[in-house]
Amino acid sequence: MSETRWSGRFEAAMGSLAARGHQRPWVALFVALLLTGLGVFFARDLRLNADLTNLLPRSFPSVQDLEKLRTRFGGMGNVVVAGIGAEPEQLKQFVDDMAPKLATLSEVRFVNAQRPSQFFDEHGLYYVDLPDLKTIQERIDARFAWEKEQANPLFVRLEEEPPPSLDFSDIQKKYTGGANMRLAGQGGLYYLDPQERMVVMLLKARGSSADLGYSKQVIAQVQDYLAKQDLSKYGPGFHTEITGTFKKKIDQQAVITGDLARASSLALVLLLAYLAFHFRSALSVGLTMVPVIAGLMWTYGFVGVAYGQVNLLTGFLAAVLGGLGVEHGIHLVGRWGTLRSEGMTSEEAVRETFKHTGFSALISALVAALTFLSLSWSEFRAFHEFGVIAAVGMLVSVASYLLILPALLGLVSRVGWVPREHQSQSGPMAILARFLPRRYRAVVLVLGVALVGLISQAYRVTFNYDSTKLDDVSLPSVRLDRRIDHILGYSATPVVVLTDTQGMEREVVNQLQARKAKYGKDSTIDFVGALEDLVPQHQEEKHALLQSIHKKLQRIDPERVEKAQREELLRAVRMTAAKPFTREDLPVGLRRQFEPAAGQKGGVVLVYANVSLSDGVGTRRFTKEVRNLQMPDGSQVSAAGEALILADILDMVASEGPRILVAAVVSVFLAMWLTLGSLRNAVICMLPTLLSIAALVGLMSILGLQFNYLNIVVIPVLIGTTVDAGVHLIERLGEPGADFTTVYAETGRAITGGLLTSAIGFLALVFAKHPGLNSIGDLANLGFAVNMIIVLVGFPALLLLVDRWRNKHGAAATPASDDGTGRPAES
Numbered sequence: 001m002s003e004t005r006w007s008g009r010f011e012a013a014m015g016s017l018a019a020r021g022h023q024r025p026w027v028a029l030f031v032a033l034l035l036t037g038l039g040v041f042f043a044r045d046l047r048l049n050a051d052l053t054n055l056l057p058r059s060f061p062s063v064q065d066l067e068k069l070r071t072r073f074g075g076m077g078n079v080v081v082a083g084i085g086a087e088p089e090q091l092k093q094f095v096d097d098m099a100p101k102l103a104t105l106s107e108v109r110f111v112n113a114q115r116p117s118q119f120f121d122e123h124g125l126y127y128v129d130l131p132d133l134k135t136i137q138e139r140i141d142a143r144f145a146w147e148k149e150q151a152n153p154l155f156v157r158l159e160e161e162p163p164p165s166l167d168f169s170d171i172q173k174k175y176t177g178g179a180n181m182r183l184a185g186q187g188g189l190y191y192l193d194p195q196e197r198m199v200v201m202l203l204k205a206r207g208s209s210a211d212l213g214y215s216k217q218v219i220a221q222v223q224d225y226l227a228k229q230d231l232s233k234y235g236p237g238f239h240t241e242i243t244g245t246f247k248k249k250i251d252q253q254a255v256i257t258g259d260l261a262r263a264s265s266l267a268l269v270l271l272l273a274y275l276a277f278h279f280r281s282a283l284s285v286g287l288t289m290v291p292v293i294a295g296l297m298w299t300y301g302f303v304g305v306a307y308g309q310v311n312l313l314t315g316f317l318a319a320v321l322g323g324l325g326v327e328h329g330i331h332l333v334g335r336w337g338t339l340r341s342e343g344m345t346s347e348e349a350v351r352e353t354f355k356h357t358g359f360s361a362l363i364s365a366l367v368a369a370l371t372f373l374s375l376s377w378s379e380f381r382a383f384h385e386f387g388v389i390a391a392v393g394m395l396v397s398v399a400s401y402l403l404i405l406p407a408l409l410g411l412v413s414r415v416g417w418v419p420r421e422h423q424s425q426s427g428p429m430a431i432l433a434r435f436l437p438r439r440y441r442a443v444v445l446v447l448g449v450a451l452v453g454l455i456s457q458a459y460r461v462t463f464n465y466d467s468t469k470l471d472d473v474s475l476p477s478v479r480l481d482r483r484i485d486h487i488l489g490y491s492a493t494p495v496v497v498l499t500d501t502q503g504m505e506r507e508v509v510n511q512l513q514a515r516k517a518k519y520g521k522d523s524t525i526d527f528v529g530a531l532e533d534l535v536p537q538h539q540e541e542k543h544a545l546l547q548s549i550h551k552k553l554q555r556i557d558p559e560r561v562e563k564a565q566r567e568e569l570l571r572a573v574r575m576t577a578a579k580p581f582t583r584e585d586l587p588v589g590l591r592r593q594f595e596p597a598a599g600q601k602g603g604v605v606l607v608y609a610n611v612s613l614s615d616g617v618g619t620r621r622f623t624k625e626v627r628n629l630q631m632p633d634g635s636q637v638s639a640a641g642e643a644l645i646l647a648d649i650l651d652m653v654a655s656e657g658p659r660i661l662v663a664a665v666v667s668v669f670l671a672m673w674l675t676l677g678s679l680r681n682a683v684i685c686m687l688p689t690l691l692s693i694a695a696l697v698g699l700m701s702i703l704g705l706q707f708n709y710l711n712i713v714v715i716p717v718l719i720g721t722t723v724d725a726g727v728h729l730i731e732r733l734g735e736p737g738a739d740f741t742t743v744y745a746e747t748g749r750a751i752t753g754g755l756l757t758s759a760i761g762f763l764a765l766v767f768a769k770h771p772g773l774n775s776i777g778d779l780a781n782l783g784f785a786v787n788m789i790i791v792l793v794g795f796p797a798l799l800l801l802v803d804r805w806r807n808k809h810g811a812a813a814t815p816a817s818d819d820g821t822g823r824p825a826e827s
Contacts, residue, residue: 014362015355018406022350025407032404036294039301046300049309050256051210051249052645055382062648065640069496070208072600074109076493076641077245079203079222080484084196085237091199092190094234098226099201105225107218109592112202115191116587120184121571123578125546126536127180132171133545139164144552166565166572179529182608183590185489193487200487205246206597212253215246243480245493251475255769260315263764263773267319270760271326278330278753284337284419287408288329295325295400299393306388313382313713314389316765316773321390323761324368324721325397327754328361331728332401334750336409337419346413350406358402360731364724365398367671371720374663375713380652383660386713394720429752433744436796440804443797447790451691454698461697464706465616465650470772490526490608495626495641497605504631505532508605511629524622526610531583531594531603539580550576613643616650623647653709664716665690668723676727685726688795689719692787699786700779711775714762718783721758725751725791733799740800748792755791759784 021028056063069076081102083094099113125133142164175181192199203222207214219242226240275285296318303310310317335357339349372394375387436443471478484492497512499505509530516525536542553573561569583591594604607626611618626639638644668689673682693715700706728751732743762784765777 011355011359014358014402015351018354018358018402019347019351021403021406022347022410022413025410028403028407032294032400032407036297039294039297039299042301042304043297044304045308046304047309048253048257048260048311048315049212050253050312050315051212052642052649053210054309054311055380056645056648056652057379057381057384060379060648061638062640062644065498065638066642066645068498069640070210072498072596072602073496073604074204074206074208074597076496077209078112078492079108079205079218079242079246080244080481080492081201081203081222081226082198082241082243082480082484083200083234084198084239084241086197086235088192088194090234090238091192091197094231094238095190095199095201098229102201102203102222102225105221107206107214107221109204109206109597110589112204112589112593113191114189114587114589115183115185115187116590117184117186117189119587119590120180122575123581124180125575126539126542126578126580127175127178128171128542130538130541130545132174133542133549136168136171137545137549139166139168140549140552144556147556163562166561166569168568168572179527179533182490182527183529183534187487187489191487193483196483196487198483198487200484202244202492204592209245209249212249215250219246219250241476241480243477243484247477248475248481251477252471252770255475256312256315256773259765259768259770259773260319263316263761263768264319264322266764266767267322267761270763271322271757274753274756274760275326275330278749279333279419281419283412283417284333287405287412288326288333290408291400291404292322292325292329292397294404295393295397296321298396298400299389302392302396303389307385311382311385312772313386313710316761316776317386317389317393319761319764320717320758321393321397321761323757323759324394325400326757326760327724328365328397328401329405330753330757331357331361331750332405333419334746334753338746340419346409350409354402354406356731357728358398360724360728361401362398363672363676363727365394367668367723367727368720369394370667370671371664371716374660374667375716377663378652378656378660380649380656382710383656383713390717390720429748430741430745432792433741433748436744436793437740437800440797440800443793444801447794447797451695451790451794454695454702457698457701458694460701462701462706463654463712464708465620467614467616467619467646470708470710470775471614471770474769491613493613493641493643494529494606494608495613495622495639495643497607497626497629497637497639499530499603499605499637500601502532502603504637505530505603505605507631508629508637509533512605512607512626515625519625524609524611524618524625526608528605528607529594530605531586531591533605534586534590534594535581535583543580546576546578607639609643613641613646616646619643620647620650649709653712657712661715661719664719668719672723672727676730681730684799685723685730687798688726688787688791689723691794692722692783692790693718695790696779696783696786699782703782705775705779705782708772708775710772711779714776714779714783717780718787722755722784722787722791725755725787726795728754729791729796740796744796748796751792752788755784755788 053063053066058064081098083091083098086094095113099111102108103111120127125136128136143166146163187193190199191201205214205218207218209215222242231238231240272285272289275288276282279285279288299321300318303314307314332353336349336353339352340346344352369391372387372390375383376391378384378387473479481492497508499508509528509532512525512528516523516528519525550573553569553576556569558566558569594606596602596604609618609622611622613619613622623639623644627644629637631637665686669682669686672685673679676682676685696718729743729747732747733740759781762777762780765773766781768774768777
């Protein structure tokens with residue numbers, strides 16, 4: 001590489017800077033220690049935030065709507081207290097005893113412990129439209145007239161006819177889907193399941209479950225109170241459990257935090273174990289790991305300043321960046337050791353190592369950083385922050401090696417330490433280096449056919465929209481929560497439309513019901529509830545009709561009514577006696593579900609879905625059905641809730657994914673073209689990575705693996721982290737006097753170590769309990785395995801094939817020229 005080019009001058013500068021650090025090690029180490037201290041200081045308060053809302057930009061309407069909801073309504077979701085393992089009467093007694101006391105806790109707004117079934121049963125006829133009430137009146141009149149005729153001894157019926165029916169079930173069916181009927185539910189007054197021997201109470205907290213600290217506070221308060229109660233009076237085996245939005249978020253956060261801690265610890269152990277095997281020297285392991293640890297501290301200091309927290313994706317970056325950083329160390333320390341074994345002084349070896357191998361490491365880091373930065377263009381905050389942090393981490397890793405490693409090598413060389421000499425002519429890489437020049441045609445043919453077969457299946461890979469596949473559904477709180485909806489008879493977590501006036505409430509209800517009717521059986525809306533809708537209109541007119549009906553029903557002798565209809569008659573007498581009512585007359589537990597938090601104004605419309613809001617496909621359909629409601633004043637309102645956040649995430653990943661992948665490939669290619677100074681070399685170095693990605697996607701379809709909104713980030717990561725293998729191999733083969741066998745044996749070993757250590761950070765995620773993190777680990781390690789086969793076997797064989805073809809046709813030999821004996825082939 002010519003020194004007249006800027007890259008040549010940059011190489012020389014890197015070598016000189018490293019040599020200066022070697023000469024003045026204490027100065028370099030003091031600067032490194034100072035930077036590490038600052039990093040630790042700024043990273044000291046970093047916390048994981050696994051809230052889905054944290055993954056979208058604040059500018060998104062769904063995020064803004066959810067923030068308004070949390071401010072006005074305290075957020076959605078409940079603390080659910082379940083009493084389990086007793087007879088129905090004991091379970092009811094438990095609710096009667098506990099509900100009033102739990103409602104007095106400082107962080108509980110109210111307790112919903114009973115269905116409003118009795119109220120709605122008594123006032124049910126007020127929800128019937130006037131024309132239908134008149135139909136009921138006509139039927140009552142007909143029955144009343146028939147009763148009068150029967151009571152008249154002078155009346156003789158010529159033909160025996162059945163009495164007019166008092167059955168109004170056909171009219172009742174028209175209103176079974178209404179909010180009053182659905183909220184009244186079935187199964188008695190209590191939220192009780194006799195078969196499960198379980199009863200539940202829904203506690204509405206004052207704060208939002210998005211605040212993990214608050215969630216822990218309210219759950220601890222409820223748990224502490226229950227722990228102090230004597231539950232033995234409800235029978236042997238009776239116990240309580242807690243679930244709901246607040247508890248699930250705490251448990252899922254604990255799983256993720258534990259997974260990330262275990263992944264980082266396991267990654268560190270695996271890295272140390274591999275480095276010990278690779279170098280056979282504890283000091284070499286230390287020389288490699290110290291810059292990595294320092295670089296991580298610098299990176300997370302930046303994270304503390306820039307973001308103040310990590311999310312589900314950026315949380316595991318420490319393990320990944322550690323593995324990627326160690327890759328640089330393997331190449332640098334290994335190359336320095338080789339040069340020392342060839343007779344160079346420590347300073348000369350440092351200068352030469354950072355001049356060439358260090359520059360290759362910089363190119364690799366720069367390319368990876370640009371790939372990660374392509375993620376930062378995404379509006380999806382999880383991708384954006386992941387891209388920025390990973391890019392900074394890659395560059396910081398090289399900087400830490402440039403600052404720290406020469407200084408450490410300067411210190412150890414002064415005490416006379418010489419690295420253990422590795423025998424490059426022995427070991428698996430040396431065997432493969434001698435095998436490939438003899439069998440490169442067969443290797444290219446076999447791998448070529450395999451790649452074509454895999455790539456041909458790539459079109460079959462699918463995207464998994466089901467978010468339950470990304471959560472730990474084995475958690476007791478999650479399993480229990482799934483049983484709650486069955487007891488309630490509807491979803492415990494509806495989405496919410498915020499309203500400012502009673503007129504707006506009714507308009508929203510009308511529009512949503514119209515959309516439900518428009519979609520018919522394909523509608524995703526189960527039912528819609530609002531206080532304004534629960535207080536029916538025209539009550540005075542209906543009351544007048546009901547009074548008339550009531551008087552006539554009272555004059556019908558129940559004993560003259562068929563036994564099957566007698567109970568319906570008595571029920572109708574009770575219902576027609578009901579008085580008109582206002583919002584304040586609604587049951588307190590029901591009314592407060594629709595009221596804003598203290599000090600807030602306005603109301604809400606609750607929209608219940610008939611699809612699982614964990615199913616991404618159904619959620620996206622539901623979101624389209626409940627969004628962008630046009631009000632008469634020209635304004636628009638939309639539903640708010642975490643389901644809409646999930647829908648936006650899925651839509652964003654689906655729309656941005658292809659664009660990000662194209663940007664990653666283009667940015668890597670341009671960076672390599674610029675830094676390598678050769679279009680041909682850039683294309684050659686990109687080839688193994690592109691083939692690996694294509695083969696990986698095909699392999700996914702064969703193995704039944706799917707992309708999801710978390711693991712799709714693996715693809716740009718693989719692009720950025722595997723391309724450096726080709727760079728190191730091409731750069732070393734391009735050095736004067738290089739021969740294939742020697743270069744491959746040495747560089748192939750370093751490439752293997754680099755790929756293995758890069759994979760180690762992801763390998764730790766394979767053992768995660770969280771399925772989302774687990775899927776990232778599975779996909780990444782499969783990708784690294786495919787890339788390792790291609791870059792260590794297929795790529796060198798292809799270089800040899802092209803080189804022999806060029807030699808045969810009189811073209812200039814490529815750096816890979818070799819006759820299989822380790823000597824450069826003649827042109």
